[in-house]
Amino acid sequence: MPSLDICFSPELLPLYDLRGKVAVVVDILRATSSIVTALAAGVTHVVPFSELEECRALAVQGYLTAAERDGRQAEGFDLGNSPFGYLDGVLAVKGRGVAITTTNGTRALHLSLGADAVVIGAFLNLEAVARFAREQQKDVVVVCAGWKGMFNLEDTVFGGALAERLAGEFDTTGSDATLAARQLWEQAKPDLAGYLLQSAHVRRLNSLEAHEDMAFCVQLDTYDLLPIWQDDRLVANA
Template sequence: MPSLDICFSPELLPLYDLRGRVAVVVDILRATSSIVTALAQGVTHMVPFSELEPCREMASQGYLTAAERDGRQAENVDLGNSPFGYLDGVVPVRGRSVAITTTNGTRALHLSAAAEHVVLGAFLNLGAVVDFVRKQQQDVVVVCAGWKGKFCLEDTLFGGALAHRLAQEFDVTSSDATLAALDLWQAAQPDVAAYLLKSAHVRRLNSLESHKDMEFCVREDVYSLVPVFRDGRIVVA
């Protein structure tokens, strides 16, 4: 039976051997939620950058640019990190490619590149991720983007939700991180959004924008696609 482990921070990734495994990178607030939304709205592919300037320069190659620093949209880019940027029609996105950089998510993606498959997970596409890893039958490591390298609740809850759905087919008891995530997922029921209102990160986001993003980002199974990161690009699997 393949195992499901959870890495609470990209800083801990050196302790995990990703080779031959599926890495599910998650940054619920808001990188992976926004990327899933973008691809569902017809974005052709996305290129993640760790740094702001090379991301901005992709505009000259016809890319839309999306950038967030400390929870705010960066200057001189087309989009921030809110999924609503891809939904509200202010910037038409269908058929476009997007260069993206975020505080935590991009870093987690790049650090996960050693895995056999690097997929992007969010509550929005939870069911699709479940189907994907079920089909691979390989060990899974959920890579939480965290907040500046530290543990964060919302990414952990995603790990718990994934483990909960796969508990019959995957070993979810050999890792204390997975056991903890399962219990936290339980503690967050029945209202995950209400539970997350107490999280430090949500309160930080809250002070900058609104609850709107968070409430959208905890909705499950809105989109049925799985983004994969391969050859430097994020595309639909």
């Protein structure tokens, strides 16, 4: 039986051997939720960057550019890190590529590229992630983006939710991280939005916009779509 493990921070990734495994990169608030939403809204592909300047440079190639630093949209970019940027009709996104850079999510993604397959997870596409894991029958490591390298609740409880979906088919008891994440998910599940309101990260993003984003990002299985890393970009898995 393949196993499911959870890495609470990109800083801990050197302790994990991703070879032969599926890495599920998760940054619930908000990078991976936004990437799922972008592809669902008809964006053709998403190219992640670590640096603002290299990301912005893609504009001349016709890309929409999206950048967030410390929770806010960076200046000179078309979009921030809100999933509503792809939904609100202000920008025509269908058929476009998106170049994106975020504080935590991009780093987690780049550090995960040693895995056999790298996919993007969010509550919005939880079942699509679970189905891919079942199809692959490989060990899965959930890579939490965290907050500047630190543990955060929202990415952790996503790991717990995925473990719940895969329990019985995957060994979800082999690491204390997975055991803890499942217990925290049990606490969170009855009212995920209410649960995350206590989190330090959410309180840091304390604003009407942030709360609307969060209410959106905690929806389960809104999109039957799996972003997957292919040829240096994220595309919807066929």
